[in-house]
Amino acid sequence: MTAEYIVEMKGICKRFGGIQALKNVDLELRRGEIMGIVGDNGAGKSTLMKILSGAYLADEGEIYVEGRRVHIRNPEDASRLGIVMIYQDLALFNNLDVAKNIFIGREFSKGPLGLLLDKKRMYRRAEELIQELRVDIRSPKFGVSQMSGGQRQMVACARAIAFQSKILIMDEPTAALGVTEAGKLLSLIRSLRDRGLSILLITQRIPDVLAIADRVFVLKGGQRQDVLEVSKVTLDDVVTMIVKGKDRAGEKAPVVEYQSFG
């Protein structure tokens, strides 16, 4: 396994009952890159990423992280390897404040056997993260239930970087955001890449991928089609690959009046 890649997934297969969701999929993520994961509905994007984040178990295939073969059986295993996924529904806790959302599951603790919450440290670190990320959140004590979609995405990002995660997977992060908030979030994603994170970005909004990603990984019907260098392709190339797949991508591209794919 080469050191160029921080993650390599090889021959990943996944079935749900009679449906073959993923068929022999290989994926390689470079260090410090943003890779867009695109495909039509049901192409297998989320399934593939959920396998990497430990939410699903692959039926077949191997995963390597930093060149080492790993077995990811649950989100805890993934978290230990520095892999964090931000889900489309954000997986936040509306009944908790910002700091608690950031640190839940990996709380700062103190006292005998680490049973007590180290609230002081938790709120201080959350405040630092908010400032580091320059996000628009008033206080770490602010309730998540009262936040906008963009602010909630930012809390999810803060959660991801709070523990020096190396690989960040984002599922449709801009899907529910307005133009301004989406723009802010894309800037934040870029700044996370600049901090050294390797990012996998599942999205149906191809312009987002072209704006910030280095490469695009295209899935169709649970199979890998191609990996495209963003600097060498156009919007039409990507859409054609998504619609027709690798074998028919040479055919004349469809006329696409593009706003948002899907």
Added chain:
Amino acid sequence: MSKIDLSGLQKYTIMFVLLALMVLFSFTSPYFLTVRNITNIITQNTYFIIVAVGLSFVMIGGGIDLSVGYQMSLVGVVTAMMMVVYHQPVWLAVGVGLLLGTTLGLINGIIVTSIRIFPLIATLATSVIFQGISYLISQAQTYRLYPQEFLFLVKGSVLGMPFDVFLTLLIVILASFIYSETVFGLRVMALGGNEEAARLAGINTRRLKISLYTICGFLVAVATMIMIAKADTTNSSFGPGTEFIALTAAIVGGVSFMGGEGSVPALVAGVFVLAVLGNGMQLAGWGTYAQYIVRGVILLAAVAFDEYQKNLRLIKRKS
């Protein structure tokens, strides 16, 4: 003109309701606000408070336990028989009772997490099972004449207060501390708030849920000791019905039926709201049957209010 933010006062609603009821009943009966009556209200409700605290762990974690009434029935007859029929030492009888309650809670937790059916149905089923076992063991007999050491629970005093009041206070303080200051308490809130997110955050949700039902079982057993000591007698019909009062008090006290929300002081206030209502109605000559109707209406209103608040927050977030 600047608006006055009253949202912080919302969590004290139940305290205001309690205060308002006390003022109201002090006008309807001259006996209501006497030291003797208030002391009675407190001492008669210690075991309800302990059960409600136990239930709050399960409910805040997003579950429900309808079997607590028959857990009390079973634990009560077993503890009583150990002392009265088999003449075992009090410490052993109490120890077995507490262990039995804890085990019943553990069984509930394992069933709820293994079969993955609604906890409401699962614990309704175990409730009937516990009822059957309780009657099988007791043969519907009544046990009385407990040893004096056992009655220390209600007749003894610590720091100038009845022992059961002291014990209840200790449990209330400990539970409040667990919710607000420990990793466990935060995880219980998270579990009730969003179970799937808790799992994805790396929390072992199954183990956590089982531990909540087990804690509930233990506290229910503690409450049972106080209940049977207070009555100085027991049979299999002692306990059932407590689940309804504890559940109503929990919801009235702001423990969300959906999980993820609640505080112990408000929960205690919830128990006292029901107790003051019952006491006040009794003194006003309303009788027991009217109290059933009022309690039912209160439960309905509290659940409706909980649901309304949830929807309101959802609308606010979307707007």
